[in-house]
Amino acid sequence: MGLDKNGIAQRIAQELQNGFYVNLGIGIPTLVANYIPIGIDVEFQSENGMLGMGPFPFEGEESADLINAGKQTITALPGAVFFDSATSFAMIRGQHVHLTVLGAMEVSDQGDIANWKIPGYMVKGMGGAMDLVASAKNIIVAMMHTNKKGESKLLRQCTLPLTGTKCVTKVVTDLAVLEITPKGFLLLERAPGVSVEQIKNATEGRLIIEGDVPEMKL
């Protein structure tokens, strides 16, 4: 039932537009790079200081001087450029990056996001997430619709410490594509084989259903 992580990434890849500079977070968002539609040219920004990030290097060609924001060894594509951290976040805060895709633990129906801290657990830090969500114009959250206990991650109000407020534009989950509107989560598409009823049951926040909700095309 519903999409797997690759399916979520594949659906998000349909949001890419020609000429976009894109920042992908760690986890499901990283997989989006595997599904760039044919005929669409985009460039990936890594906030540790690079544009034009390519795939993992071939064995033996990896370098400590060439990593992504997840600290994984990567490669540079032709046209790539390196820069320092302050310049990198100037690109982010200055809204030069067109699309940010990141994971989340919770999203509220007003577009608040919580993805960095769970009280009672070791806190590792927010990294660049707060800067990204505070400034980006177009933020898509990639996540599962419910947590491991089966509880909804699409809420009326976030319960975990926030990363940013009123910032998420869209959520793509294993069950649905939803847009954040002033009245709540507007259901845009259903995952293949998933009913509106199932999405309703898995969504705690306000859900808006207008007419027939189409199935995603993957």
Next chain:
Amino acid sequence: MALNKVVANAEEAIRGIEDNMTVMFGGFGLSGIPENSIVALRKNGAKGLTCISNNAGVDGFGLGVLLETRQVKKMISSYVGENEEFERQMLSGELEVDLIPQGTLAERCRAAGAGIPAFYTPAGYGTEVALGKEVRWFNGKPHLLEQAFDASFAFVKAWKGDTAGNLVYKGTSRNFNHAMSMAGKVTVAEVEELVEVGELDPNEIHTPGIFIQRIYKGERFEKRIEQRTVRKKEA
């Protein structure tokens, strides 16, 4: 005559370091960290340090080696995973930790070096990062007032440098090194290759030597990789 910033070794480069100082370390993860200066600081034994660094190294490498010897009183970072000793000291309360957004961290370094005492940023508004900070609205959006850092020393690492302190970085190892080099009252650069003035192309220098007070050729660079991710060559 070009100025000469060269010191003989890491021990000489860290001269003047004292207990309870605030010190910056360049690097992102383990990429571009000042390995040799960190080893010299461990030998020196200065304690009670407040360390500004995006990350805190790993067990036994990078800033991890100063955590082992309890030389660090406080870490100011954006992300601190992958380090068991760090976690132990943080949970036991031995180590103070101030987590701040990565872009704010970078800009507080840049501002310090650029003579900007404080600035407004939208990052962290509405979160616990905003607690106690002045909020001001610009262009219909709320922003937080953040202050420039004040660091006695900045330790940075570059690929190449000349005797006047001009620096060139390689790949993504530039990261925090550039902004921190601007910010230190004394900035110490360690390089893999130290060359004479005139050997670097002035068009391709990343950090002008004016920001650097001391430069030396690092004795040993391990350049450890934190997450080796590779693909197989197709036959």
